[in-house]
Amino acid sequence: MAKSKKFWVLALIIWMAVIFLFTQLPYFTGENTSKAIFKLFAVEHDITQSSDAGSVLITAVNIILRKASHLTGFGIIAFLLFQVFRNFRFPYLLSWVLTFLYAITDEWHQSFVPGRTASFQDVLIDGLGAFIALLLTYLFSSRKRKIR
Structure with missing residues (x-):
C-alpha cells in the first residue's frame, strides 16, 4: 500500500472513531447543546430578560449547529473514503x-445511548453532506485537470 493511501486510511479510521465517540458521549444531546448555547447567549446578549425571543433564538442556533455538524462530519468521511477509493x-x-x-x-448505535435518539432525518442530512463534499471534490478535481 502506498504511503499516501496509508495516510488516507488512517485519517478515515481516526475520523470515524471521533464520530463514534461523539455519538457515545451524552454531552452532545440536543438538550445539552441547547444549555451550552443558552449560557453563551445569556452572557453575550443578555437574553435572560426576554425568554420567548431567547428561546426561539437558542432553538434555531442549536438546530443549525447540530445539522451543520452532521453535514460537515459526514462530508469529511465521504472525502476521506474518496481518497481511499479514488482508483476504484x-x-x-x-x-x-x-x-x-x-x-x-x-x-443505530446512537439509539442505544441513554439520552440520545436515532433519526432517519439525520441520516439524510449525513447523506446530503457526503453528496456536497463529493460534488465539491469532483468540481475541484475537474477544474484542476482543465488547468493542466
Whole structure:
C-alpha cells in the first residue's frame, strides 16, 4: 500500500472513531447543546430578560449547529473514503454509499445511548453532506485537470 493511501486510511479510521465517540458521549444531546448555547447567549446578549425571543433564538442556533455538524462530519468521511477509493471503479458512488451506510450504523448505535435518539432525518442530512463534499471534490478535481 502506498504511503499516501496509508495516510488516507488512517485519517478515515481516526475520523470515524471521533464520530463514534461523539455519538457515545451524552454531552452532545440536543438538550445539552441547547444549555451550552443558552449560557453563551445569556452572557453575550443578555437574553435572560426576554425568554420567548431567547428561546426561539437558542432553538434555531442549536438546530443549525447540530445539522451543520452532521453535514460537515459526514462530508469529511465521504472525502476521506474518496481518497481511499479514488482508483476504484465508481469512486464517488462507492464513497457516498459507504458514507450513507456508516450514517445508518451511527444512528443505530446512537439509539442505544441513554439520552440520545436515532433519526432517519439525520441520516439524510449525513447523506446530503457526503453528496456536497463529493460534488465539491469532483468540481475541484475537474477544474484542476482543465488547468493542466
